[in-house]
Amino acid sequence: MEHIAISVIVPIYNTKPYLAECIESILAQKINVPIEVLLIDDGSTDGCGEVCDKYAARDERVRVIHQENQGLSAARNAGIDAAKGRYYSFIDSDDVVLPRFLQTLYDACEEHDAY
Numbered sequence: 001m002e003h004i005a006i007s008v009i010v011p012i013y014n015t016k017p018y019l020a021e022c023i024e025s026i027l028a029q030k031i032n033v034p035i036e037v038l039l040i041d042d043g044s045t046d047g048c049g050e051v052c053d054k055y056a057a058r059d060e061r062v063r064v065i066h067q068e069n070q071g072l073s074a075a076r077n078a079g080i081d082a083a084k085g086r087y088y089s090f091i092d093s094d095d096v097v098l099p100r101f102l103q104t105l106y107d108a109c110e111e112h113d114a115y
Helices: 016-027 048-058 072-082 101-111
Strands: 006-012 035-042 062-067 087-090
Touching (some): 006 016, 006 072, 016 048, 035 072, 048 062, 087 101
Parallel strands (some): 035 062
């Protein structure tokens, strides 16, 4: 099994207009270590769950957790419980990250022996 360096946890609730751009920005990261992307559908009613499932079907780095709406903290905790990475990154589902965001995060964590 491949060692996962970073688990990217994305809590999602009714952000469909922004979701694809967010996920695309994560999947397009210029990073030289393995990552996983955990999309936590927190009971969305606007079709976010279906968007998440489409990404999971086409990219093996993506996993989806569907749960009843429990709020942001519960969604983040569900991601933590499922995470396999050494480090965690939380990205909001209506945000877009720059191409080297995760590599910069990883390099800083390694340089400073974070845990």
